[in-house]
Amino acid sequence: MSIRKSIRKQYLKFLDREPELDDLDFYCTELESGRITLDDLILIIKNSDEYHKLPKSKIYENDSSEIETYNDIRIKGKTLSSGYRNSEERYNEIYKFCKKFNRPISVLDLGAAEGYFTFRLSEDFPGVFVAVESNPQRKLLELCIKNNNQNILLLDKQMNLKHLKNLKEVQHFDVVLALNVIHHFDEPFQDVLDTLISMCSFCFMEHPNSLEDNSTKNSHRLKTEKMNFEKFKPQLLNKNESGLGNSVNQKLERNMWLLQNTKSKTIDRGWRGTSKYRDQFGLDAEIKIQSDFNEINVNYGLRNEKRNWIQGVDLRTFLEYNGVYPTTEKIINLIDELEIDNAQDLGPHNLILNGKKLFLIDQNDKLDDVNTKEKLKDFLKQSGLL
Ligand SMILES: C[S@@+](CC[C@H](N)C(=O)[O-])C[C@H]1O[C@@H](n2cnc3c(N)ncnc32)[C@H](O)[C@@H]1O
Incomplete structure (x- = not known):
């Protein structure tokens, strides 16, 4: 390093x-x-x-208390071994819903564990599938390398509420999977859920049963911190046994919900370190995301520009959130392979990564010092990102 x-x-x-x-x-x-x-x-x-x-x-460090395989292990379209939760019935609901999209989709799988949902979605749908998992015992990087899917990104990051809020300001996903992960957060569950919904159009949410005992993380908070889903047009999809702890606890069922973001969807700033569009240019200056099952586009508001949203994560955000797949070596190759005529601003927030390729955006705004591939790599190295 x-x-x-x-x-x-x-x-x-x-x-x-x-x-x-x-x-x-x-x-x-x-x-x-x-x-x-x-x-x-x-x-x-x-x-x-x-x-x-x-x-x-x-200050987060890896939580290594869970060591059993949670999800089924899936390699190249085949389930090799079973986890202690039933994942297939849960996936069937997600699959049925994602079939409604007549276009590529982007999905954030927060707390992806062994990546079962990310791998299945990436096999079944076009788009970009972003897994977030930081527990090395899940071996998710190894599984990504074995699967070698070109539409998967892996962020090796233990997220807290602040990280999620920062991510919301620069990213949007069609779907967020928040399956059995919100109760791992130290911050109020409702704040975590509200933030996740604000960065997507639809969210699949599964949360432990409040009767579960202390074999479930933060079980004491499940009893007191009830979440309010009403504002998200909740739809109960199915119920699945917890599979955890003693025989009574194992049988307790967890609800899986489909929740909707009914508010406006926006990108609020160019990248983490710069000011918000609202503070720079006034109320209503955010970039608006307009999406349905057929199309997704961005409306700049500030300038007369409306264009298709490019599915992926900008390179700055990917690296700042400890993106480990595609690997550093692959990222350097992708930068080298960029076809660029007259680049003006190769800041990494202007490069959208979809796993297979980097796409350039916003080349007509300003002339930046970083305007060649070599300068981009130097900038990333200087910042400790590469
Ligand atoms: C109980 S498992 C759920 C796995 C999968 N989502 C499912 O429902 O099948 C929770 C996973 O989330 C991860 N996790 C917990 N808190 C997290 C956080 N703040 N950021 C990223 N991952 C987290 C844990 O490492 C664990 O692998």
Whole structure:
């Protein structure tokens, strides 16, 4: 791992934020010259005021308490072994619904575990399928490499509410799968659900039964934190046994819901580090997403431009959220393979990754310093992202 990448890793781990470019430059020189070691840097961070002020529950490390295979293991269209939850009946509901789309779709599978739903969707539908999973015991990167599907992205990230809110501001998905994951969050379940719905058009949500015992994570909160689905036109799809804990607990059923975002869908800023369109250009300046089962397009509002939404995740967001599949090697190849005539602004937020290819957008806004493939790679390395 490059020095810049490992500095960035410590910032994310202990301060839960990206490092400033100046700090990256500074610590890179310190480490390269041998004036400090990586352990010294960790000590410096841990002695900082910023670290002390952070609520410690907000600093996430891998939760490795669950080790049993949750989902069935699926390789190249074949189910090789079974998980302890029944995934097939749940998938059938998702499949039936996704069949309604007459166009490619984008799906975010939050807490994808062994990736069963991501793999099945990617086999059955055109589009882009983004799995989020950070528990190494799920071996999801290995499974992605074995499956070798070109329409899958994997983010190796333990999300918190802030990460989800930041993601909402720059991304939109047709469908979010929030299956048995919201109860893992430290923040209020309702806030997590509201944020997930705001970044998509439809959300499949499965949540533990409030009667489940402490073999279920945060079971005490399930009893007190009731969620309100009414505003999302809830549709109960099916009920599935928890499969967890003692024989009584295993039989308790969890409801799977289809929920809808009934509000306007927007992209609120160009990328994480820049100001919101609303603050820059006034009320109603967000980019509007207009979508139905036949088409999805973006209406810029600010300028007279309406175009098809390109399914995928912009390269900046992919790397900032610890995108690990496609692998770094593949990403560098995709950058090298870009066919570019007269690029104006090759900032990574202007490149949309769909797993197979990078697509350029917004080349007529401004002339940026980063306007060649080499400069883009240098910029990503400088930022500790590559
Ligand atoms: C109970 S499993 C559910 C798996 C799958 N969604 C399903 O329903 O079949 C929850 C998974 O979510 C992951 N997870 C929990 N909290 C997460 C978070 N904040 N960000 C990303 N993944 C998370 C865990 O590592 C675990 O693999």
